[in-house]
Amino acid sequence: MTKEVQITFDCADPAGLAFFWAEALGYQLQPPPDGFDSWDAALEEFGVPRNQWNSRSAILPIEGHHPRVLFQRVPEAKAGKNRVHLDVRAAPGLEGNERMNALETEANRLEALGAARAYRVEPNKAMMETGFITMRDPEGNEFCLD
Incomplete structure (x- = not known):
């Protein structure tokens, strides 16, 4: 059985990197959950502390079956050459x-x-x-x- 793949980037600025890769790949930022007009409104309603609002971001293909790309904030900086690119x-x-x-x-x-x-x-x-x-x-x- 074929599995779905998600590509995940560890990073310092998930929102900024998500914007870059959405533009680079012709993807779109993942829209907020149903019933919310923005991620800020959703996160506030969910009670997520403001200092965590940029802890994750994701992009999705506009069309076709391509992988979702997730960006997650980590405390450490990039240390060396990527092993996968x-x-x-x-x-x-x-x-x-x-x-x-x-x-x-x-x-x-x-x-x-x-x-x-x-x-x-x-x-x-x-x-x-x-x-x-x-x-x-x-x-x-x-x-x-x-």
Whole structure:
């Protein structure tokens, strides 16, 4: 039986990182529970202390069956390189200069949202490499534009 997958990020600012990744992936912020017009109203009604209001945030796909992404606040900072990372498929089916131009366009858009470039790998058929750009989200988590 196939299982559903949720991707979880440990972070310092769940709301800020959720906004970034919603924009990066074309997702939406998870709406508040039925009967509430905002998360603030829901959290207040539930009696959640204000200092916990930004302890979690989640994003959902706008369409299709893709994983929910959860962001949860943790006290420690990111300590090293990710052992798992996301590949954001920003140029499927494209090759060569057309592919790298599409990746550059997406890299520029994400930099405007707070991401940073780490490095770029050029296409190289002899190495079976199609080309990609490695980036870091606003909290330093590595991901690839592929």
